[in-house]
Amino acid sequence: MTTLNVTPLTRHQLAWRAAQDLPEGAFVNLGIGIPTLAASYVPPGREVIFHSENGVLGLGPAPQSGEEDENLIDAGKNLTTLITGGCYVHHADAFLMIRGGHLDISLLGAFEVSEAGDLANWTTDDPSFPPGVGGAMDLAVGAKEIRVLMDHVSKKGEPRILKTCSLPLTAPRCVKRIYTNLAVIDVTPKGLVVLEMVPGMTLEKLQAITEPKLTLAAAFKEIAPPKMAA
Amino acid sequence: MINKQVKTTADAVAGVKDGAVVLVAGFGAVGVADDLLEALHNQGAKELTIVANNSGNGDHGLARLINSGRVRKVICSYPRSGDYSAFLNAYRAKSLELELVPQGTISERMRAAAAGLGGFFSPVSANTRLQDGKETREIDGKLHVFEKPLKGDIALIRARTADRWGNLIYTKSARNFNPVMAMAAELTVAQVDNMVELGTMDPETVVTPSIFVDRVVVVGGNA
Numbered sequence: 001m002t003t004l005n006v007t008p009l010t011r012h013q014l015a016w017r018a019a020q021d022l023p024e025g026a027f028v029n030l031g032i033g034i035p036t037l038a039a040s041y042v043p044p045g046r047e048v049i050f051h052s053e054n055g056v057l058g059l060g061p062a063p064q065s066g067e068e069d070e071n072l073i074d075a076g077k078n079l080t081t082l083i084t085g086g087c088y089v090h091h092a093d094a095f096l097m098i099r100g101g102h103l104d105i106s107l108l109g110a111f112e113v114s115e116a117g118d119l120a121n122w123t124t125d126d127p128s129f130p131p132g133v134g135g136a137m138d139l140a141v142g143a144k145e146i147r148v149l150m151d152h153v154s155k156k157g158e159p160r161i162l163k164t165c166s167l168p169l170t171a172p173r174c175v176k177r178i179y180t181n182l183a184v185i186d187v188t189p190k191g192l193v194v195l196e197m198v199p200g201m202t203l204e205k206l207q208a209i210t211e212p213k214l215t216l217a218a219a220f221k222e223i224a225p226p227k228m229a230a
Numbered sequence: 231m232i233n234k235q236v237k238t239t240a241d242a243v244a245g246v247k248d249g250a251v252v253l254v255a256g257f258g259a260v261g262v263a264d265d266l267l268e269a270l271h272n273q274g275a276k277e278l279t280i281v282a283n284n285s286g287n288g289d290h291g292l293a294r295l296i297n298s299g300r301v302r303k304v305i306c307s308y309p310r311s312g313d314y315s316a317f318l319n320a321y322r323a324k325s326l327e328l329e330l331v332p333q334g335t336i337s338e339r340m341r342a343a344a345a346g347l348g349g350f351f352s353p354v355s356a357n358t359r360l361q362d363g364k365e366t367r368e369i370d371g372k373l374h375v376f377e378k379p380l381k382g383d384i385a386l387i388r389a390r391t392a393d394r395w396g397n398l399i400y401t402k403s404a405r406n407f408n409p410v411m412a413m414a415a416e417l418t419v420a421q422v423d424n425m426v427e428l429g430t431m432d433p434e435t436v437v438t439p440s441i442f443v444d445r446v447v448v449v450g451g452n453a
Contacts, residue, residue: 071403099352133307138334141353
């Protein structure tokens with residue numbers, strides 16, 4: 001992103017930024033990919049309980065060498081652990097928790113988000129592969145608050161925050177907050193409001209790569225990410 | 231004396247008819263009754279409709295059934311998982327049909343069948359492509375999609391421990407779809423690691439009660 005003359009957040013820094021906003025006592029589902037990394041960056045001393053769609057309530061970090069259990073995996077089918085106080089449930093109950101509004105927050109990946117908070121994250125409509133939806137629609141409809149983690153633009157540099165999504169929707173009007181590798185943006189009834197940007201980014205430069213109109217929050221500040229792995 | 235234990239996996243899947251709806255429990259490779267799927271392959275039933283979360287991996291279990299042309303339709307939420315080349319090849323050759331269903335809707339449709347309900351309205355998939363062809367209704371200002379119950383002719387279950395009545399206990403996240411599928415089929419068959427004497431399971435810890443289980447087979451030599 002040399003033309004913007006800023007350093008975008010790495011995947012881990014993006015996950016770190018989203019994790020800072022998870023409140024004490026929250027039940028949180030992490031989507032596959034970058035959202036999964038957020039589990040490692042909850043501030044020390046804060047108890048956040050992670051839910052996994054395959055029936056794990058109290059998902060822990062990846063297992064230490066020698067502690068792997070092939071019967072304990074997360075939604076991405078990676079080996080995981082259970083924290084003290086955690087438990088197992090069957091699939092219908094795991095999705096009852098999702099659909100019934102029992103989760104406080106779900107962090108999800110996205111292909112596109114619209115200014116109304118429409119989410120497209122389940123299919124790119126590639127005809128050579130079968131579509132897969134998994135738990136994406138359940139999470140988008142059911143969790144009390146949907147927050148999205150995504151790269152601000154596509155690999156071709158095109159906006160992924162759009163006036164209207166071009167890809168098939170996962171659910172309409174569900175996204176409340178967007179974390180990108182360049183900014184933190186809230187979806188509000190008055191439009192998209194920029195809360196934070198990476199150092200050196202300006203509203204003008206961000207607007208040039210974002211389709212809907214952006215406004216700057218009164219309490220705007222710079223993101224100050226810690227140095228960490230890519 | 232009630233004794234649901236059968237000697238072999240072949241006994242466990244005996245009688246499955248062509249065209250059967252087969253509930254295949256598991257999430258990825260975890261909690262899958264692989265040996266029952268192999269036995270079903272050997273048993274020979276064809277034109278099967280498979281209900282599963284994923285679509286099989288490699289060339290064993292469900293993937294082997296697909297590679298052998300025995301599967302007419304797959305009802306699943308996420309076929310693209312691991313090495314799903316068996317499904318992908320059949321999908322591209324249009325030799326099987328895919329019904330894509332959100333993951334929570336699959337499990338709830340089976341729960342509805344188990345509970346004797348005629349279906350339910352769900353907000354999941356409303357205003358998306360996956361609501362196409364389904365009845366919709368606005369409930370308390372929110373659009374809902376009508377989902378029908380989904381019942382199996384046979385469920386292939388993987389559990390850790392059974393007793394001779396068929397009470398079942400699972401292992402960690404290998405529980406996944408197993409309890410709901412066990413409730414939702416005409417014939418429920420469980421592959422287990424070991425049997426215990428009736429009465430030794432703590433009644434407070436039984437996950438699947440015996441009423442839902444018809445046959446049990448031990449795989450792995452702890453019979």
